[in-house]
Amino acid sequence: MAEKIVITGMGAVSPIGIGIKSFWEALLRGECGIAEIKGIDASSLPITRAAEVKNYDPKDYLTTRQISDLDLFTQFAYIAACEAIRSSGLDTRSGRVGIVMGTAIGGMTATWREHEEFLSAEKQVSPRFVTRSLGNTAAAYISMDYGITGPSLTVSTACSSGGDAIVTGYLLLAADMVDAVVVMAGDSAINPLFIDSLYKAKALSKNGDSRPFDIMRDGFVVGEGGGAIVLEKESQALARSAEIFGVLVGCATASEAYHPVSPSPDGSGAAECMRRALRHAELLPTEIGYINAHGTSTPKGDLAESKAICSVFGGYRVPVSSTKGSTGHMMGPGGVLEVIACIMAINTGILPHTVGCKEKDPECDINLITGAPQKKEIRYAMSNAFGFGGQNSCIIVGRYK
Numbered sequence: 001m002a003e004k005i006v007i008t009g010m011g012a013v014s015p016i017g018i019g020i021k022s023f024w025e026a027l028l029r030g031e032c033g034i035a036e037i038k039g040i041d042a043s044s045l046p047i048t049r050a051a052e053v054k055n056y057d058p059k060d061y062l063t064t065r066q067i068s069d070l071d072l073f074t075q076f077a078y079i080a081a082c083e084a085i086r087s088s089g090l091d092t093r094s095g096r097v098g099i100v101m102g103t104a105i106g107g108m109t110a111t112w113r114e115h116e117e118f119l120s121a122e123k124q125v126s127p128r129f130v131t132r133s134l135g136n137t138a139a140a141y142i143s144m145d146y147g148i149t150g151p152s153l154t155v156s157t158a159c160s161s162g163g164d165a166i167v168t169g170y171l172l173l174a175a176d177m178v179d180a181v182v183v184m185a186g187d188s189a190i191n192p193l194f195i196d197s198l199y200k201a202k203a204l205s206k207n208g209d210s211r212p213f214d215i216m217r218d219g220f221v222v223g224e225g226g227g228a229i230v231l232e233k234e235s236q237a238l239a240r241s242a243e244i245f246g247v248l249v250g251c252a253t254a255s256e257a258y259h260p261v262s263p264s265p266d267g268s269g270a271a272e273c274m275r276r277a278l279r280h281a282e283l284l285p286t287e288i289g290y291i292n293a294h295g296t297s298t299p300k301g302d303l304a305e306s307k308a309i310c311s312v313f314g315g316y317r318v319p320v321s322s323t324k325g326s327t328g329h330m331m332g333p334g335g336v337l338e339v340i341a342c343i344m345a346i347n348t349g350i351l352p353h354t355v356g357c358k359e360k361d362p363e364c365d366i367n368l369i370t371g372a373p374q375k376k377e378i379r380y381a382m383s384n385a386f387g388f389g390g391q392n393s394c395i396i397v398g399r400y401k
Contacts (some may be wrong), residue, residue, distance in 0.1 A: 004194075005173055005248040006237050006400060007041035008180075009088025009230030011080035011342050015051035015223055015327050019083060021338065024344045026162050026351045032326055033037060034221050038380040039190055049208025051328025052192045061358055069128055070137065071110040073103060076226030076333065077138035077186025084228035085146060089242055090180055098150035098178040099139045102156050102165030102185035104331035107133025109191045134185045138186055150178045158387025159251070161185060162227060162335025166395050167253045169231045187331035188224040195222060198385070201261065203298060211356040212295035212322035213302050215362045220296040223328025227336030246343040249380065249398040250281025256390030260322035263386060267308030270384065270392055272311045277382065279395035285313045288396070289350050289378025292338045293366075294386045295322025296329050297356070304362035305331075305384065317367040319374060325356030339395050342381035346399050349377045363385065 015033025016026035020329055029279045033051040042048040057302035061079045110133040117124050131137050138155040157164045162185040167180035198204045256269030343349050350376040360368050380398045
C-alpha cells in the first residue's frame, strides 16, 4: 500500500519479564525463563520443566471479575494489549480501530481443568467454561473495555499465529477497513494433555533445555505469555503526534504443503515465505541487518530453517539469533514478542544473542549470535514464525525516519 504502516504501541508478558522494558532488559542479560513447573503438579509428567510467566499475580493487572472470567492465555494477551494501547495513546473509540488476536492452543488448558472438575465427585462445570476456552475472548474483552467497534478477528495457525495475526492486521489496514489495529496474542499450554502429546511426538526436549541451533539440541521447551503491538497508518499517527517505534515494511504468510508436523527438510517452504516478505518490502536480502529466527531447538526444524536462510541470503552472512533459549516456545505470542525484539534491536543497535547454544551445530551454517548481545546499527530486521501444518509467516520491520 502507498501509505506506511507504523508501530505505535507494544506490550509484553513473558517468562523473563512482564512489560516491554523488563522483557527487553532480561533478553540482553541472557536470562532464561525455563525452570521446574510450578503452576500444576508435574510429578507424573515425562517433562517437568517449562517456561512459565514468573512473579505473576493477576490482581496486579485485572479486576476480580476479569480474573474469574478469563483463562490464563486470555489474561496474558489482554494485559499485553493494555500495555500496547497505553503506550500508543490511541483513541480506540473512533470506530476505525480493529483487533486481531492470535493463539495457537486457545483454551486447551481451560478444557483440561474443567474436565478434571467434571470427573470429580461433584461433577461441577462452570457456566464460564465456554467463554474461558474460546480463542476470541481476549479480543472481546479488549473490545468492550476500550470501546473498539471495528473488525475483530482471531487467527489460529499453530505456532505462526502471532506472525499471521500481524499479517491479518496489515491486510485490514491495506483494505482501508481501519486506521489502526491492535494485534494481540496469547497462549498458556502447560498442561498434561499438551505436554504428554508433544513428548510422545518427540517434539520436546527430554532434559527440558532449549538449545537453538546447538549440536546437542533435542527438542523445544513449552513456554507461555502474551504479546501485542498497535499498527497504525502513518498519517493518523503523525496527525496525533504519536511516538513511532518502527515501520511494518513487509510481511508474508504461506503454506508448505509438505507434512502435518515436519518442515520441508531442504527449507524450501520457509525460504519461499522469506522471499515473499522481501518482495513485499521491496528489499534486497543484503538490506536485512538481523533475523530473529523461529529456532525452536528441534533437530529437524533448526536445520531446515538454517538451510532456508542460506538459500535466501546466499553468501551474505546476516546475523541471526533465536530468543527461544530465553523464553521457551511461547507458541502464538512468540511471533509477536519476537517482532518486538526486532523493533527494539533496530532502535537500540543491540542484537540479542541465542541463550542455550553452547556449541553450534556445524550443519546449521548460519551467522549465529551466541555468548553475548552484538552491537550493530541496523535499519531492517526479519522475524520468522513457523507452525505445524506447514504454516509459515515472515515479518520485516524497519527504522522509522
